[in-house]
Amino acid sequence: MTSLILLAAEKESAEVTDWAARIGWVIGLALFVVLVYWLMREGWKWRGTLQSDLPDLPTAPDSPGPAKLTLSGRYHGSTTAGQWLDRIVAHGLGTRSRVELTLTDAGLDVVRPGANDFFVPRAALREARLDKGIAGKVLTEGGLLVVTWAHGDKLLDSGFRSDRAAEHNEWVDAINTMIETNSTEGAEQ
CATH class of the missing domain: 2.30.29.30 (Pleckstrin-homology domain (PH domain)/Phosphotyrosine-binding domain (PTB))
Structure with missing residues (x-):
């Protein structure tokens, strides 16, 4: 019986989740993803600015003829x-x-x-x-x-x-x- 009491006394409770740290990591990761997306978007816009010397795209004539x-x-x-x-x-x-x-x-x-x-x-x-x-x-x-x-x-x-x-x-x-x-x-x- 004494050994049973000792075994029960030695058991530890489950570790408590540190919610503040977990939420901090999730927010940090979300901010990182937003930053990467923003940088990609800015790079796309910059590439468009560098290529702004291209003339407007031509449009189809009113009567291009029959389709081949x-x-x-x-x-x-x-x-x-x-x-x-x-x-x-x-x-x-x-x-x-x-x-x-x-x-x-x-x-x-x-x-x-x-x-x-x-x-x-x-x-x-x-x-x-x-x-x-x-x-x-x-x-x-x-x-x-x-x-x-x-x-x-x-x-x-x-x-x-x-x-x-x-x-x-x-x-x-x-x-x-x-x-x-x-x-x-x-x-x-």
């Missing part, structure tokens, strides 16, 4: 041509969104619900290719349709991914054929 190809998918952003990590954020070009692409004789119409639409005139198109990545998005080899185009005095790469990736090759062929036709017509004149 259409594509429904995702717009993954634009970068400086050849530099797949140098994202362009000016004029909303850095905003990822859904996209409806339409290729006509006049050029490439990019309609983005919830973001700025733009139009790439036929004369501004430089190249179309399949690639695996653009700033913020890396896919399997050939999983991204990249269109290089001239805007102001800069060459830009814009990345698109179709809902049906098998369409990408047809788009590359059609755009590159359009560019070759445009350059041979210009050479003849």
